[in-house]
Amino acid sequence: MFQYVIKRVLLFIPTLIIITVITFLVCRLAPGDPTEMRVGQTSEGIAAETLINQQAKDYYKKKFGLDKPIYQQYLIWMKNMIFEGDFGNSFKDDRPVIDKIMERLPITITIQLASIFLIYIIAIPIGIYSAVKQYSFWDKTSTVILFVLYSLPSFWVATLAIIFLCNVEYLKIFPASGIESITHESMTFIGKLWDRIWHLMLPVIVLSLGSFAFLSKQMRSAMLETIRQDYIRTAKAKGLENKTVIYKHALRNSLIPIITLLASIFPAMVGGSFIIEQIFSIPGIGQLGIQGIFDRDYPLIMALLVLSSVLTIVGVLVADLLYAVVDPRIAYTKKQ
16 A cells, blocks of 8 residues: 555656646736836836836836746746755745745635535435435435536625525624624634634535435445345345445445546635635635735746645545545555
8 A cells, every 4th residue: 555655646746747737827918017017007108107106116127037938937946846855936925925825724624524524424425315316306306406506607606695594684694794793802712712613604505405316426426336236136135124235335335436537626725715715705715716816926826836736646646545445446556
């Protein structure tokens, strides 16, 4: 197992290099000048101010290394990132990018883990029950509902949720924005914990809807395929209870494709958090990334894209390792 992990990590290195090259080129070749965001647009008709702005732009280009050829900029960025763990300083406020990310990363990770937990703990039982009760009223109704949920854009659902569930004119159940109340600091520990949960509950639900609907349908399909196998018919013919057949024999094999989806759900949710955090004004890396795009903050954008790529690769690796846990036929070490 350890040797397999080492091999996979080594194979990820060229993948990351390709990702960094594409990321760097996209950021550098995109239209717009980050120095204009720092200095401000030049004033037409005022020659003195235009000259001052141009001098300031030249200063910041030299300071940020934007006056060098693109390949030199990339090599310098890679050298600092690999050997020093330095993603550079933000073009907006000169703060280290890694510090800005670490300040907001715990919030985003909390939302992502809560969403994944909610997705799996609800989607798997619904998928199993729908497969066992195939063509029943429950199966047909849940299929329609899940199809509708999967089709709804997350930004549209988030907007409707704020209007109808965070508005005194309809239902004021959840707060509309932020991660804590104004009186958060004066609360007890339990009060602070509940206040944070109350603020994050609606964003987690909205973020989970699309993946929850997709995973439920996949679980239903996997379970239907499994319970039609010969060994399931044999287990039923031996007189085993239906629950034992489903949960002991069929469920484990049905989980294999569901584990595969973990590698795609996690990075997809990271991308979805950019929209959800912006709509709900949650100070996570998603909102930080949106601000970085508007500010043309190249070091911040590249650091976030590299982080998302690493999370995707880690998700793939975790999914591969979980195969061996679910299916004993899969092994990453040589059997004697």
